Amino acid sequence: MTTAPERLLTVDDLAVSYRTRHGDVHAVRDVSLHVDEGETVAVVGESGSGKSTTAAAVVRLLAPAARIERGTIDLLGRDVVQASPRELQAVRGLLVGLVPQDPTVSLNPVKRIGDQVAEVLRIHGLADRRAAGIEAVEALRRAGLPEPELRARQYPHELSGGMRQRVLIAIALVARPRLLVADEPTSALDVTVQRQILDHLDTLTAETGTGVLLITHDLGVAADRADRIVVMSQGRVVEAGTPDEVLGSPREAYTRQLLAAAPSLRGARPVSVPVALDAPPALEVRGLVKDFPLPRSGGGGTLRAVDDVSFRVPRGGTLALVGESGSGKSTTARLALRLAEPTAGQVLVGGRDVSHTRGSELRALRRQMQVVYQNPYSSLDPRWSVGQIVGEPLRAFGVGDRRTRATRTAELLDLVALPVSVAQRRPAELSGGQRQRVAIARALSVRPDLVVLDEPVSALDVSVQAQILDLLAELQRELGVTYLFISHDLAVVRQVAHDVVVLRQGRVVERGTVEDVFADPQHAYTAELLAAIPGARRPLEPATAGLVAGGER
Amino acid sequence: MSRYLVRRLLLAAGVLWAAYTVTFLVLYALPGDPVSIMYGGESSDVTPEQLDALRAQYGLDQPLPVQYVTQLGHALRGDLGTSVVNGQPVTTLIADALPPTAQIAGLALVLAIVVGGGLAVVATATRSRRLSGFLLSLPPLGVAVPSFWFGLTLVQWFSFQIPLFPALGNQGFASAVLPAVTLALPTSALIAQMLSRSLLHTLREPYVDTALAKGASRTRVHLRHALRNAALPALTVTGLVIGGLLSGAVVTETVFSRAGLGRLTATSVSAQDIPVVQGVVLVAATVYVLVNLLIDIVYPLLDPRIVTGSRRRVTSPPPPRPADAAPEPAADRVPVTAGGTR
Numbered sequence: 001m002t003t004a005p006e007r008l009l010t011v012d013d014l015a016v017s018y019r020t021r022h023g024d025v026h027a028v029r030d031v032s033l034h035v036d037e038g039e040t041v042a043v044v045g046e047s048g049s050g051k052s053t054t055a056a057a058v059v060r061l062l063a064p065a066a067r068i069e070r071g072t073i074d075l076l077g078r079d080v081v082q083a084s085p086r087e088l089q090a091v092r093g094l095l096v097g098l099v100p101q102d103p104t105v106s107l108n109p110v111k112r113i114g115d116q117v118a119e120v121l122r123i124h125g126l127a128d129r130r131a132a133g134i135e136a137v138e139a140l141r142r143a144g145l146p147e148p149e150l151r152a153r154q155y156p157h158e159l160s161g162g163m164r165q166r167v168l169i170a171i172a173l174v175a176r177p178r179l180l181v182a183d184e185p186t187s188a189l190d191v192t193v194q195r196q197i198l199d200h201l202d203t204l205t206a207e208t209g210t211g212v213l214l215i216t217h218d219l220g221v222a223a224d225r226a227d228r229i230v231v232m233s234q235g236r237v238v239e240a241g242t243p244d245e246v247l248g249s250p251r252e253a254y255t256r257q258l259l260a261a262a263p264s265l266r267g268a269r270p271v272s273v274p275v276a277l278d279a280p281p282a283l284e285v286r287g288l289v290k291d292f293p294l295p296r297s298g299g300g301g302t303l304r305a306v307d308d309v310s311f312r313v314p315r316g317g318t319l320a321l322v323g324e325s326g327s328g329k330s331t332t333a334r335l336a337l338r339l340a341e342p343t344a345g346q347v348l349v350g351g352r353d354v355s356h357t358r359g360s361e362l363r364a365l366r367r368q369m370q371v372v373y374q375n376p377y378s379s380l381d382p383r384w385s386v387g388q389i390v391g392e393p394l395r396a397f398g399v400g401d402r403r404t405r406a407t408r409t410a411e412l413l414d415l416v417a418l419p420v421s422v423a424q425r426r427p428a429e430l431s432g433g434q435r436q437r438v439a440i441a442r443a444l445s446v447r448p449d450l451v452v453l454d455e456p457v458s459a460l461d462v463s464v465q466a467q468i469l470d471l472l473a474e475l476q477r478e479l480g481v482t483y484l485f486i487s488h489d490l491a492v493v494r495q496v497a498h499d500v501v502v503l504r505q506g507r508v509v510e511r512g513t514v515e516d517v518f519a520d521p522q523h524a525y526t527a528e529l530l531a532a533i534p535g536a537r538r539p540l541e542p543a544t545a546g547l548v549a550g551g552e553r
Numbered sequence: 554m555s556r557y558l559v560r561r562l563l564l565a566a567g568v569l570w571a572a573y574t575v576t577f578l579v580l581y582a583l584p585g586d587p588v589s590i591m592y593g594g595e596s597s598d599v600t601p602e603q604l605d606a607l608r609a610q611y612g613l614d615q616p617l618p619v620q621y622v623t624q625l626g627h628a629l630r631g632d633l634g635t636s637v638v639n640g641q642p643v644t645t646l647i648a649d650a651l652p653p654t655a656q657i658a659g660l661a662l663v664l665a666i667v668v669g670g671g672l673a674v675v676a677t678a679t680r681s682r683r684l685s686g687f688l689l690s691l692p693p694l695g696v697a698v699p700s701f702w703f704g705l706t707l708v709q710w711f712s713f714q715i716p717l718f719p720a721l722g723n724q725g726f727a728s729a730v731l732p733a734v735t736l737a738l739p740t741s742a743l744i745a746q747m748l749s750r751s752l753l754h755t756l757r758e759p760y761v762d763t764a765l766a767k768g769a770s771r772t773r774v775h776l777r778h779a780l781r782n783a784a785l786p787a788l789t790v791t792g793l794v795i796g797g798l799l800s801g802a803v804v805t806e807t808v809f810s811r812a813g814l815g816r817l818t819a820t821s822v823s824a825q826d827i828p829v830v831q832g833v834v835l836v837a838a839t840v841y842v843l844v845n846l847l848i849d850i851v852y853p854l855l856d857p858r859i860v861t862g863s864r865r866r867v868t869s870p871p872p873p874r875p876a877d878a879a880p881e882p883a884a885d886r887v888p889v890t891a892g893g894t895r
Contacts, residue, residue, distance in 0.1 A: 089769070101759075155858070
């Protein structure tokens, strides 16, 4: 290209604040950035860094409490900040498309897919009803949705998350806008789906020269996809430049911190725990099978969610169960915990068969196995204080008296590096990372042998993820506790697990030590999962990134 | 769909039977003797022998289970017995009383939906905080105002001060207006309250932002996207308030001295006319059951997520769906709602 690419978006000195009960909160301050034709600009930062607010400001879809205090947003010569509602309606959808964060809630549940895509064309008067319907199907096809004619007649709940995100991409691109704003477009999706979606977005925008403003918390995604990266922290731009500049030789401490935290860019697990291999396994499952009955109206029969799964978790070690949504990993964990009854197979805890344990014996068994769930926002009772939450298992099992329980609670909070004063507070007053620490403290309160960690960091920011993973590793070293770690994210697994079991459609497709599986995956599916880790296109160690020739994306 | 319908119909029949049985037990467990009431109570000059003969004639000398079975059998054939006060068949009394009540109740329901729905839409759509605050404060007021007082006030204003409508009686459509308005007040307040809550919640859903990002106007988003989703919970409430309309008719028809089901209920309860009371309860239950049956049938048409025939909501492993058997990498085929990644 000889002519200079057209400038699509210029954000200059933008400041946005939110009115709250405790006064104004300045979410975005002095943010300047631009996007040219055919260019992908990634805005990277943690939650609360102002990146999503910046994206929302570009299309003026800010929350009601938000106010643009100053600055200009120029979209193809139009002043977005001063635009009237009518002018904004003419711009949205036509010049700028938006791909929202969570595909599962971003489509109207009572309208057909095709109508939702066609609506963009109808609003802007680009086609009559019939033509819009036909073009909508075409847009769905371009977005990579199989059988678009059928999909167009379906409702959102009949599609998977990945398919719904493709529908949203079709909606954003159907009117062929010049700029696409994608706000964490794949954060709610499995890694392999994430890769397909991002690949597809790359192709579509490359063909038409559409500029992309990509909002992400994952530096790995930004490194793979962006021409330029803008790093934001606490409402300000802290660093901007090409991926090589930003990731290769980060100037700011914050960028280095973010880089160190990104699971995909982090190297192997920090410390390896020596495991006595001859000790009896803390948990062993043999030939586990779980069938779920299918609805009679759907023809009856059963669905085999877990199919002949066997593994052992060595004492003091960590076994990771890896797989995508629906692979049966959570069901397997529920069977191991005796929260669900297996159709066939055995569960052995400390070498003892507990497959048919009931009553008080089962209760005693519960004390040896505790769980930490994925979402710390919903797994803690909002009406209880942190002290009550952490102490609950102690009360439930009648451990000690009130005083010793209080002492133990304080000890546990200290163990997970929370100040003792937190005990008086309620979960709502804590951050996501702090809440997950509370959940871990609760799980550890009765000194279990085994802790099942069900996607414990999936709901957390990358830098918080890293802290929680480090905490888990440290606790294992100190207490010798065994982990069964459930995750869809191989990048996370690499950092905490000793052994890996890869599940697909209820079956074990690969097993082995982390080193072996990551270095030399035997099954095509494992290789696919590995390749889907964002950041894989770049070398793992940031220190060596500067040596790689630039130019390549 | 037909399976679903059959299930619903069976359930509806079950509810009716239960309503009949409970009223029977409650009414016949009450102290009081229908035959004595009929003939002027204890002090009258009818001899005990004559009373016994009458009891035998009405089957009241039979043990309770026998009475229950006999009466249920009659009821199934459409015979609800005769009034112990004036000897008329209960079915005739109800058939006469039903139309005027249906008139005001139907009118009230339409008014309630239009006014309540309109208020909710305007209150949530307006940009003016004051207007929205004012409108949203009306529903609690509407529920709080006693309907007999509101009815009397309406009569005072629109019959006596400005003679627009007749104050009493059953003469034509005009006489139905004020009772209908009285009856509509608490109902519309409930609908407005429910729908505005639901709309405010729906307007915060991410798909509303998606629609705005398409370039849709606020009006379009409000009416085409938010309203239909928000109307679903309000529809359930509408089914429930229809029961309220019937009980409201008792007060309203008394205030306006209108003949109707409400008046019939009031008079037969005070006269302890047990067969009539039981008939009225049965009619009320039938209306209630039919309305809710109708809503159950309409609901899946409005909300595609409700699958008729007791199919899955969100169960832990997703049943494989044939529609998904496309040549697409497996990852895309798995619904994220599944329990897999929880």
